[in-house]
Amino acid sequence: MHLKFYLFSFFIFLGIQGQLFAQNPKGSISGQVFDTKGEVLLFANVRLLNTIDSSLVSGAITNAEGFFQIEGIEKGVYWLSASQVGYQTTFTEAINLAAGQSLSGMLLVLPEDVQQLQSVEVVAKKQLIEQKPDKIVMNVENSIIGTGMNAAEVLKRAPGVTVDRDGSVGLKGRDQVLVLMDDKPLYLNAAQVGNLLKSLPANQIQSIEIITNPSAKYDAAGNAGIINIKLKKGAADGFNGSVNLNYGQGYYPKATGGFSLNYQKMGFRVTAHYDLAFRQNFDDATLERRFNPFNGLPQTTFLQRAGYRVPTFTHTFKTTLDYTWRDKNTLTLLGSGLLYEANWRGGNLTQVINDAGNLQELYLTTDQSQDYWRDWNGGMAYVRRLDDAGTAWSVEVDGKYYDQANRQNFVTQFVDLNLNATAPNFVLNGRIPTLVNQLTWKTDFTKVISPVHKIEAGLKGLYVSTDSDIRYLTETGTLDSTQSNFFSYKENIHAAYFSWRGQWQKWGLQVGLRAEHTRTQGLQRTINSSFSRDYLNLFPNVGLQYKASANHEWNLQYSRRIDRPDYQNLNPFQYFFDAFSIYAGNP
Template identity: 35%
Template sequence: MRIFTLLLSFFIATGAWAQGSVTGSVLDNTGKPVEKASVIILNVKDSSEVKGTSTGSDGVYHLRHINPGQYLVVASAVGMVKRYSDPFTVGSQETTVPGLRLDPEVKALSEVTITNKKPMIEQKIDRVVVNVDASPTNVGTTVMDVLQKTPGVSVDKDGNISLKGKSGVMVMMDGKPTYLSAADLANLLKNMPSSELEQIELMTNPPAKYDAAGNAGIINLKTKKNKARGFNGNVTIGGGIGKGPKANNSLNLNYRSGKFNFFASYNESYNRHPQTLDLVRKFRDTIGGPVVSVFNQHSDMMNDFSEQSFKVGTDYSLDKKTTIGVVLTGYFNPGYFDNTSKTNIEDGQGNIDSVMTTFGHTKMYWHNFGTNLNFKHTFDTAGTELSADFDYLGYGSSSYQMYQTEYATPDGTLLPPVDTLRGITPGNIYIYTGKVDFVHPFKNNWKLEAGIKGSSVRTDNDAEYDNLTAGKWIVDTTKTNHFVYTEMIGAAYGNVTKVFNKKWTVQAGLRLETTNSKGDLKTNNTTFNRNYTQLFPTTYIQYTLNDKNQFVLDYGRRIQRPDYGDLNPFKYFLDPYTYQEGNPYLKPQFSNTVELSHTYHSFLTTTLNYTQVTDIIQQVLLQNDATHTTFVQQGNVARQENIGLSVNAGLPVTKWWTPNLYVSGQYNDFKGIVNGYPLEVFGYSVTGNMNNSFTFKHGWSAEVSGWYQGRQVSGTLIANPMGQINFGAGKQVFKNAGTIRLNLQDPFNLGHFSGYSRYGNVDVTIVNHWDNRVVNLSFTYRFGKNQQNIKEHRQSSSASEEESRVKKGN
């Protein structure tokens, strides 16, 4: 009996010795400890509960006597969303799980709402988040269409994006700059299907961690990542018809098991859309004198583009604290642009002197390839971590242009000669970037963030234009050019956050950026250099009066460097008298912004802002009276002052109806010199977005949305009011594994541009119509393990951290 007792004691002792323990912490989304949070450890194989506990006043938990094996933990608290950890291995020693951060709970809008369905608009402390798939009217649309109806965002006739009435927005893909010119970015977004996006983040005053570029702040486009365990994915097939056909198709695959995660996506789109452009240009011998000549121009244009894009990547957990990853991305965007432009050249009394007709055909091809290597190491449960990203991005473009211009008398008799112009304009951009970020929370609710970044960019554009003379192509030296631009930027930042108590939180940051750039116009042996170092402070003060009222006061200084394409001095023609030209002498613009916002009951946010901009970069119309040519160019036109007041409200009216309304009023004042003429314009404008989401029984949903942009003053251009109304519906099928969506975009055909530019010797009226009235239909099917508990684990496990590691290279 004694021997039996000794053996039993031995086995109990050895069994206890072989067991391990688990510890970690639970924090809220501001980094404060969560007391009495429920923590349960689960078996990875079947998600069965093994043991549970709760956190102490310091947010720390301990789970003891855990057998060796594969586990994960889930943390929950009242009023907060559950959070799951990544899987980890328990041995005989203590295992430390990285800290889990719980976000405030978003209540379901309806008893029949799909589990984990997100609202279309989320108002957070430092940004507004738009969940793209939450809106049925986004089906079959492009990213540019979605941006156009996003609260606070406006898009002009050329695709230039403004945020809360301010131009100079930095558009990022998955947290990284696109490095594209405004025209190339607009082309990308107009052809990129919205089905690629998961969220749009709007930050009007980003913290020091982000690049200081962007006068109006940052719009971050977050692409989709498949978040379920095992093998799974989804496929979408969609098409639409307006004046031309549209198509949007995509395939997303994901496999995750243990320490390994592999993901891949492929997207294909096609968009054929016509548009018309009417320009009336009046010429005078002297400013304010009588009109001596009028160019009355009508252009019929056809854009035909397709896009194929891919993303392939993998993450691997070296151990419970260290993860590495690699992502490969690319897109291919071939297409063509046809234009027939007819111009009646009239005298001052409206009599037609002659008629000019230009036939243009441009064949274009864009392509991109990107590589990202990423690393993250977590040191402790408090959230101390080190992360790094290294990227290579390559962009290539080629354009073959052919223009033929005929001249005729008013009765149609052709006048020789016929002008024929050929243009070949290849271009390449090579970008290398690297950054390292460090986060370290301290006791007493202090947190330090610091990092460094470096980038090297080289653009090479070589344009050759030839005239057909006597059957031979002769180089046109007035248009041919070769431009090389190099730029190196080094940056370092520090950011400190202090939570004093439940009412007061302060954050302060400082970013230093040094820029060295060189432009080389090889055709005429002209070079220029620009070297400067600037500091960019940011400050945030948050005061929570009570559980219903919260105030935030923030300040930030930012820079907007010229886009690479805007520095390129090449010319792109509509006809011999109308073209677009780059400006290699553009300077950066600087802005200072102060914002005060108030949030009531988490549904009503009111923001008052003041911004001052120096050397603002704006698109201007310039005119040569001697040659009667008009061209568009970016320039440092003026000093701008902007005062704005915006209100965003979103609250369920019933269980099945949730409206969201955004209204913004802006005052803009521009003062400067443009082309030697004084510019002093000011004006008030109103913009608004409206979304109504309806959720019904049996998987049905619907939406009515729209946007309105009042009269706008934008430098030298005055834009008349415009808007759009959209309708959409959706239905869940195949036991919620499939979704059918129907969207009717702009059925009343309200979304067209009209405006004018009148200053100095310039007098131009513009009317632009495009293919807005479109019907789209799509079907999405989700396959693989579906997923219930397991899927929810993956959706909730450090999502923001994983998204920061999985980045698209565009």
């Protein structure tokens, strides 16, 4: 009777949900921006706005031909707006975009912004999106998108960037993206990076840099390019601070609150930030799995509906101490931390349909898992400015401690149409800890020969150790050795690079070379399996630019990069996602 009541309640719980994420193809909008004389406008800001609340959905900037393209758009009704310095902002009529529709040929015309002024007041204000020679910069600080959102939601609005429902980041349709924070790699797997982005409040972000063709200065990882998230720093003299409190209500509520304190005087600067964020997330999905006939077994179809409610709490800390003397030397000490907790409540119901199309069996899974992790970072940096042109030498040492203590607790019941058990319950009750220790040092030298010629060179060392001791328990509470797993992984990387950039009239050239020596060692203690690798790779980088006119520029670029697997991809142990889905790495 208890099972019947629960099954009926679960059907009702899933039935009231109106938003399903499966089978929801994304659309795109492209077009061109002109002025009233018919001339194309390059580097114009194009924004896609939701007609319900005028919120920013995504954006792009026009190229040398005035063209723009916005991809990864959900079905809905939107406005397009275009803006450029010296021109009036233009809005389109409402655009009703169907699921998966690609709308091209949009034309936006910007009239000149001509005003008669009695006096002139110069106010500096950054554009939301700026095009620079080597990257695109999205200025989040002091923009509306920096209020009440998290880093993942802001990235969705950046040109060429996509973020899926799990927080995985893509760039220009490719998913091998290296995500940096304040110029430092995170060294986390895709799922952990997604959780970090979803838990970082947007009001801590100063800007986001999108680098599709990185120079040799950057790590070679990331085939699709680099996304660098720059966090805010205090700048005003004296003592100042701010308090923020935000609340948002969608299907469920979300709220953030925190403070920022800054002190700067006589070369000293001290900053401290704290934020607390609460979000009530939900995850509803419909899946269909078809198993074709095999070895005499008939065709079977699984229709699965899943529903979760996930309240999350995030604490973020950051403190920085800078001291500058003689205007040539700066010493920086910094520390930061992030604490994250999420409680998963829900499950899924699977209907088993035979080859005749008849409902044959039901599988009911309940899930009460928990995600909990801490990320601590500390470091020291010294910068010596050697002249006023920009020549400088720097050295930096950073340490990282990441502690994940997730708990997985779900039970799958197998019943027939009369709700009688057809097989023993499948139970996953485990502790999934992960410890990551990381030490990084690097030194860089930049020589500015002239305003259009620059040389960069540097060295870097990285040392990472990871331990994952996964322990699963049986229904009686004893250790299940068939599902438990202990995996250790170490990785050491030493790198050296050289890069040169020059420009002659209409021509520009950038060349660079990065060498990386990598040594890895993995030990699967549970099944006594190990592996090791030792290799040297060279990564050349060449970029040629030709500026034909004020509105036309040609670029030819080549670079070699690498996509390094994370430690889970190297662990041969089988992870269970549910009773029918497993994952195993391939060392």
